[in-house]
Amino acid sequence: MPHKRTVLVALTDTHHGFFRGIARYAKEHNWHLATDMIYTAHIPHGWRGDGIISFIGYWDELANFIVRSPLPKVELTLVRSDLDLPRVDTDNVSMGRLAAEHFLARNFKNFAWLPFANNIISEERCAGFRHTLKQHGFDCTILPVAHELGQSDKTFAWNWEQQRQQLIDALNQLPRPIGIFCYNDCIAADLVDACQEAGLLVPEEVAIIGVDNDPIICECVSVPLSSVMNDLEGVAYEGAALLDRLMNGEPPPNELLRVQPKGVVTRKSTDILAVDNVQVAKALRAIWENYTDSNLSVLDVVAATELSRRSLERAFLEEMRHTIQKEVLRVRMEEVQRLLITSDASVAEISELTGFARPNHLFRIFRTIHGMSPREWRQGNRKQSI
Template identity: 35%
Template structure:
């Protein structure tokens, strides 16, 4: 058996033949996802596994090196009933179409015609990033991405949309990303990018919040800030996207990032492929995946408010909103009249102190729904609601869905 190639035994035990006579044959599925490029591969696979567990699970083969992307013979053998690909390319699309193999694309890039594409809502990813910086009182914003990658452009558009709502705009740094597969991403190209980003950062008004199109690009921004002698997050707050946890935690300083829901991407891809393999239509299946939240690490841990009392009020809300704090308590802590706090809060954060309390509570509810199995009663108690019914009504008004539905969507 050649290493890295699929192996199919031909001598099956008699007991397997008997079993296949009384149970439906398992679907044979090829999954193409490389964990070397990004952590999302493991999460996508976990989502696929969550879906296909049941009475008749699939026989799956994981092409973790992407060998099938360059070798059409993988699809000529007739061994596959379906394919899920994280790194879909034109050769793979042609090969699957020629062999009549259903293909589902989980690549967050330009979709191929007639190939179902499970895609992240990139506009929403960018919007979350913009809101994250607004929540920190920043008034200078910038986006660093790639002009030739549609998903990067969509994230940039969402970032700018969030700023338009409060009458602000963003500086943009975009270059053309070279072809990775033809090895045009060289050390020389990368060094030139870092130098150009550093010069751009120096030119921006400070303090500034810079969102990068993904965590890889955010690491470039962090490196450029260090080379330029700029302090992160005091002068330049940096936010990535996709929450590639190992890279975010290893960054200096640790990198804040928008969490994208690759677990759900894998689950939806499996559901779509299952329908296709059984000849069922995809109508009614929403293949767009919303982002989850922003994980705040040191790179954006800043509150850019020059008014001492407003800053004290904002920090007090952050620390106490989930114990049911009132606006009057906030005013007493900060030593400011309520009418003054209302006016200053709207000027700095584009919302009222009460809205800020609710925003913090909502974020905590979402985090507990995602990360724990706590009951709604327990979550209500931990987020400052006297009765779970009040929390459920509040959550549904704020998000458009019930806490239970939100939890199920995140996990599957």
């Protein structure tokens, strides 16, 4: 009878996606999971098993326990980049890119980044956000970090009242309307509260997007939060697969495996168009609501406004810096890319869902834009690593 592997689940983070990803892999490969730490928060000194999968966070005692263990181990984040451990993480730069594209699509021209802590993940997400904005001629304001880390023990030094006042003072100095990208849903929810305390309207004056798409947070805020979908289940599943390879005697990989985010879930906190021209806003709304209709025409968009075709086209070009036809195509292609990453739908099914009359029409346009087929793009973006 083959040996049944026992794996210690050493998570200090409560994201359910991590649990689901590890559990799914364990079920498929007949592992026994030691989950006591989830309930006790006690390090099992003297524990015997086959491997460890961890999210250490800033718990130094746990970090020392795992680093000293002779067992194969995999860490599920870059938060403790100072530790020499095999690891899997999300593509944080892509998260920043998605957030920037989300705001740019809504015609925002003012942007800010709100970090949660001064760590490498924060740096990467901010870098992806700023790089995408700079490609379009914009930059962003960096707001005060929510948690400054201690220099020696990596513990949080935090005065809530002081931090809240600093945030409100910074918000009052920002141009509006503005789109703010937050490190995670936790800090995004706090930002909604701070905006309301400062008398700022969300999303009319301050549009907010977080990361993780945690429904416990996003759907229970006074203004429901838009969020970048962090594939935490995918990170944990790939982490478990890497641990399995290490337990089989394979060497640790030379490259860090990155799991792609799964797109953006739009809720009320960004459900607004940052345009001065009301008629252009109506046109954009018509496009967003009807882009799945392959028969959608410029005349249909014009009909949703109170302008003539010529007047709307002129106003649209002035406000958006591209044509109505290009905006329809941009919205459709954005959804095509999201479905290629987050679903297993065929190209034919995706073309139907996104308003392309024929799959070969989508294929031709996609290759023109990306220089490759939809299938090649899907494979590259699902398996991207650095």
